[in-house]
Amino acid sequence: MSTDVSIVSFAQAPNVRETHGTTNGVEMLVPIMKEALDNTGLSKKDIGFWCSGSSDYLAGRAFSFIAAVDAIGAFPPIHESHVEADAAWALYEAWVKIRTGEVDTALVYGFGKSSAGQLRRVLALQLDPYTVGPLWPDSISVAGLQARLGLDAGLWTERDMANVAVRSRAANPKAQIYEQVTADELLERPYTADPLRKHDCAPVTDGAAVVILSTAERARDLCERPTRVASIQHRVESAHLGARDLTTSPSTVAAAKAANTDGVTLAELHAPFTHQEILLRQALGLGDEVTINPSGGPLAGNPMFAAGLARIGEAATRIRPGERALAHATAGPALQQNLVCVLEAE
Amino acid sequence: MSAPLDIGFDYTRSLGPTLSRFVTGLAQRRILGARGTDGRVHVPPPEYDPVTAEPLTDLVEVARTGTVTTWCWQPEPLAGQPLEHPFAWAFVLLDGADTPMLHAVDAGDVHTGMRVRVRWAETAGNGIRDIECFVPETSEAPQTSEAPQTSEAPQTSDAAEASEVEPQPVDDISMITTPVRLHYMHSASPEESLYLRGLEQGKLLGQRCPACEKVYIPPRGACPTDGVPTEDEIELPDRGIVTTFCIVNVPFLGQRIKPPYVAAYILLDGADIAFLHLVLGCAADEVRMGMRVEAVWKPRDQWGTTLENIDHFQPTGEPDAPYDSYAGHL
Numbered sequence: 085m086s087t088d089v090s091i092v093s094f095a096q097a098p099n100v101r102e103t104h105g106t107t108n109g110v111e112m113l114v115p116i117m118k119e120a121l122d123n124t125g126l127s128k129k130d131i132g133f134w135c136s137g138s139s140d141y142l143a144g145r146a147f148s149f150i151a152a153v154d155a156i157g158a159f160p161p162i163h164e165s166h167v168e169a170d171a172a173w174a175l176y177e178a179w180v181k182i183r184t185g186e187v188d189t190a191l192v193y194g195f196g197k198s199s200a201g202q203l204r205r206v207l208a209l210q211l212d213p214y215t216v217g218p219l220w221p222d223s224i225s226v227a228g229l230q231a232r233l234g235l236d237a238g239l240w241t242e243r244d245m246a247n248v249a250v251r252s253r254a255a256n257p258k259a260q261i262y263e264q265v266t267a268d269e270l271l272e273r274p275y276t277a278d279p280l281r282k283h284d285c286a287p288v289t290d291g292a293a294v295v296i297l298s299t300a301e302r303a304r305d306l307c308e309r310p311t312r313v314a315s316i317q318h319r320v321e322s323a324h325l326g327a328r329d330l331t332t333s334p335s336t337v338a339a340a341k342a343a344n345t346d347g348v349t350l351a352e353l354h355a356p357f358t359h360q361e362i363l364l365r366q367a368l369g370l371g372d373e374v375t376i377n378p379s380g381g382p383l384a385g386n387p388m389f390a391a392g393l394a395r396i397g398e399a400a401t402r403i404r405p406g407e408r409a410l411a412h413a414t415a416g417p418a419l420q421q422n423l424v425c426v427l428e429a430e
Numbered sequence: 431m432s433a434p435l436d437i438g439f440d441y442t443r444s445l446g447p448t449l450s451r452f453v454t455g456l457a458q459r460r461i462l463g464a465r466g467t468d469g470r471v472h473v474p475p476p477e478y479d480p481v482t483a484e485p486l487t488d489l490v491e492v493a494r495t496g497t498v499t500t501w502c503w504q505p506e507p508l509a510g511q512p513l514e515h516p517f518a519w520a521f522v523l524l525d526g527a528d529t530p531m532l533h534a535v536d537a538g539d540v541h542t543g544m545r546v547r548v549r550w551a552e553t554a555g556n557g558i559r560d561i562e563c564f565v566p567e568t569s570e571a572p573q574t575s576e577a578p579q580t581s582e583a584p585q586t587s588d589a590a591e592a593s594e595v596e597p598q599p600v601d602d603i604s605m606i607t608t609p610v611r612l613h614y615m616h617s618a619s620p621e622e623s624l625y626l627r628g629l630e631q632g633k634l635l636g637q638r639c640p641a642c643e644k645v646y647i648p649p650r651g652a653c654p655t656d657g658v659p660t661e662d663e664i665e666l667p668d669r670g671i672v673t674t675f676c677i678v679n680v681p682f683l684g685q686r687i688k689p690p691y692v693a694a695y696i697l698l699d700g701a702d703i704a705f706l707h708l709v710l711g712c713a714a715d716e717v718r719m720g721m722r723v724e725a726v727w728k729p730r731d732q733w734g735t736t737l738e739n740i741d742h743f744q745p746t747g748e749p750d751a752p753y754d755s756y757a758g759h760l
Binding site: 111156158200216217219224227328 | 441443445449452466470476480500502504508509510511512519520521529530542556557558559606613615617618619622650651652653654655656657
């Protein structure tokens with residue numbers, strides 16, 4: 085385990101509220117796989133390992149990821165794997181695969197058509213299926229419980245939350261959500277689920293993302309400006325919501341400590357709710373000197389199962405030579421599982 | 431084409447020793463928590479300690495009253511949630527517990543610190559749904575069906591044993607049913623849509639892959655070999671051969687034909703990909719690989735955009751296809 089791994093290509097589909105494509109959303113992948121490969125000059129047959137992140141619960145059918153394997157044109161048979169999680173975890177698997185020396189290139193992709201079902205309700209299936217899931221608490225309500233804990237504890241205010249939205253919504257003209265707005269204007273808007281307003285919640289987004297990894301050695305031939313994966317770590321917390329301290333993120337802190345995030349100047353945080361961005365900044369100790377979510381982040385477009393991978397891709401394409409960036413991905417209710425990836429531009 | 435797609439399944443979940451006691455307790459109108467390795471009492475009882483992952487077996491009874499520690503308003507309840515009118519989700523720290531539980535509070539003026547108590551569901555034996563929701567502690571009178579309670583909430587298992595609970599003995603519950611119902615708007619690809627509209631007209635429409643030249647029915651957005659969409663529409667006949675098959679002998683939920691019957695891969699003449707359908711019209715043990723079959727269509731007024739327009743396939747009586755003619759399609 086000594087091979088360094090680099091990111092050599094990143095592509096993502098437009099983040100949109102609803103595509104007209106099939107329920108599994110695979111059409112969003114085909115053009116961006118081509119784009120990601122074309123960036124490097126690699127062809128499909130040059131890829132040593134393929135790994136995807138998606139969910140049958142978004143597609144409403146079993147083995148939905150197989151449709152994506154069809155889109156690759158997997159003949160002769162390819163070396164392939166899948167995670168039922170954000171594709172940031174697929175990237176972790178691919179990183180391990182390259183580190184072991186088994187392959188020297190890997191293509192990682194995540195995709196999902198969140199609009200096919202009722203996303204906030206589908207996400208209730210992440211909860212304990214015995215004692216919590218049967219109540220169908222939706223993802224926005226669970227996040228609202230977490231937000232109020234922090235509000236009551238004085239860790240953030242509704243204005244702090246609105247300020248996160250102001251920055252996110254104005255960050256990226258190409259994002260799904262783009263608007264120049266003030267916190268005062270946002271705070272006049274009604275609650276979606278008190279204490280959360282619409283701007284506090286990531287939008288429902290159909291989308292997909294692709295990242296190509298290679299050994300650091302090969303990266304220089306594949307890309308003008310490869311970004312090295314300096315470290316990548318992930319940790320998970322108990323499935324027992326009530327026993328967790330939801331006002332901070334012990335799993336993020338542990339992952340960041342193991343990954344050594346010292347000196348980062350840019351962070352792409354996978355926070356689907358405004359208070360979670362504040363919470364993560366507090367947990368990670370990111371001060372004002374760190375640029376947060378220049379892409380707009382999940383609050384400007386949140387393609388399920390691709391948004392965490394996109395944080396890594398966005399950070400990789402935005403850092404300048406000599407800089408270090410932090411990319412974060414989350415999964416599960418109220419930041420249950422967290423991944424921290426530290427990137428260095430060569 | 432797109433259409434609503436509703437899927438559902440009633441999951442039966444075996445409970446194991448810890449959750450069985452919790453669920454049995456709820457049916458008796460008692461709430462049990464588990465004492466963690468650090469001494470904290472968690473409700474519902476986790477099977478394994480949230481911090482150390484040790485198995486937890488020390489269950490203790492807690493009160494049916496507690497305090498709201500956080501809440502979120504649900505103005506438009508979603509399908510399956512505890513109440514159909516606006517309510518608050520809340521963490522309720524039950525008296526005697528150290529960590530809160532998630533449930534619904536039926537009140538318009540919910541606030542952090544609010545005192546609440548359980549409102550039991552009318553039916554018991556449904557696990558966490560035996561608690562319909564929480565209500566303000568001082569609101570309505572306890573339901574008549576509720577067990578006689580001591581005025582002081584039990585704080586420990588000793589106290590629980592001393593108090594007069596268990597309105598009726600309940601057999602140990604080792605299984606619960608947790609229904610899952612999901613609703614989607616399912617969208618077919620352009621190629622699938624062509625095929626489905628063809629079926630409505632009684633046509634079997636396939637397409638050829640431009641790279642490998644195989645004829646797919648249904649046509650595909652991506653040829654699994656080449657990864658490109660199929661093109662060149664081809665109308666296929668409603669007859670072909672059985673490539674492989676299985677005799678269904680096992681009854682199952684939702685079965686529409688009495689076993690034994692035959693489910694077979696049908697390869698239409700001119701197609702390269704077989705699809706699954708029924709072979710009827712002969713004894714199950716007479717079906718064989720290479721057997722020539724033809725479609726038996728339902729009456730035209732029953733046709734829709736579905737392959738169910740073909741009720742089944744039946745033998746034509748023609749000589750079997752030689753093995754070599756379909757060996758490449760198995």
